[in-house]
Amino acid sequence: MRLLPGKQERRARLCQVMYLGERIAHRCAQRQAALALEPRHRRFLQLQARQETMHALLFRSIVARLDPRGNHASTPAVQALARYGEQLYQDIESDDLAASLLGMQGTLEGIGERMLHASDSFVTGQDERYQRLHRLVVQQESAHHAFGVHWLQCHQDDRRVRRSLASARLRYQTLAQDLWLACGDLLEDIGIDAGIWLLHDNTPVKRITAV
Numbered sequence: 001m002r003l004l005p006g007k008q009e010r011r012a013r014l015c016q017v018m019y020l021g022e023r024i025a026h027r028c029a030q031r032q033a034a035l036a037l038e039p040r041h042r043r044f045l046q047l048q049a050r051q052e053t054m055h056a057l058l059f060r061s062i063v064a065r066l067d068p069r070g071n072h073a074s075t076p077a078v079q080a081l082a083r084y085g086e087q088l089y090q091d092i093e094s095d096d097l098a099a100s101l102l103g104m105q106g107t108l109e110g111i112g113e114r115m116l117h118a119s120d121s122f123v124t125g126q127d128e129r130y131q132r133l134h135r136l137v138v139q140q141e142s143a144h145h146a147f148g149v150h151w152l153q154c155h156q157d158d159r160r161v162r163r164s165l166a167s168a169r170l171r172y173q174t175l176a177q178d179l180w181l182a183c184g185d186l187l188e189d190i191g192i193d194a195g196i197w198l199l200h201d202n203t204p205v206k207r208i209t210a211v
Helices: 007-035 039-066 076-093 097-118 128-154 159-189 194-198 204-208
Strands: none
Touching: 007 039, 007 076, 007 097, 007 159, 039 128, 076 097, 076 159, 097 128, 097 159, 159 194
């Protein structure tokens, strides 16, 4: 589905998806911290929740600046993200930390990190403060993703974790692929070759299936 209109509006659509993704990540990290058994994991997730709040505020301010009167709630990417978030919340409500880490830090954070790298070109030429914020968000998203992958790798011999991931992996792979393709349309709308980011062998969607 191609949306187009003005350049500012198109960029705002992409940032709106990032904003909503950060809100989901904040809510998930808060709940995951309550489920985590190890204090160091709990502390990391609590820190992540605070960082996601900052990220959400940043993207919300960008959307307001780019297209203050726009309504971006009905794009396919927003709808795909909402379906993804519903599955995350279901896993957390079921106290399934492993499945939520696969879906959130293991996969969704990787997609967010890749989207930020895809939009690097728009940061060039902005003021130094904005460039620093962009670098900081990328670094933090990378750390969140690495935490999820590391946790999954460290617990892969746990029989209960393996059982949980066996049923969750296909669900999240399907949801992530839908979201990935919808975000690809947004990238194409603002002149970014989505194929570079969607078809690479090391995308989060493909990489996480090997964990």
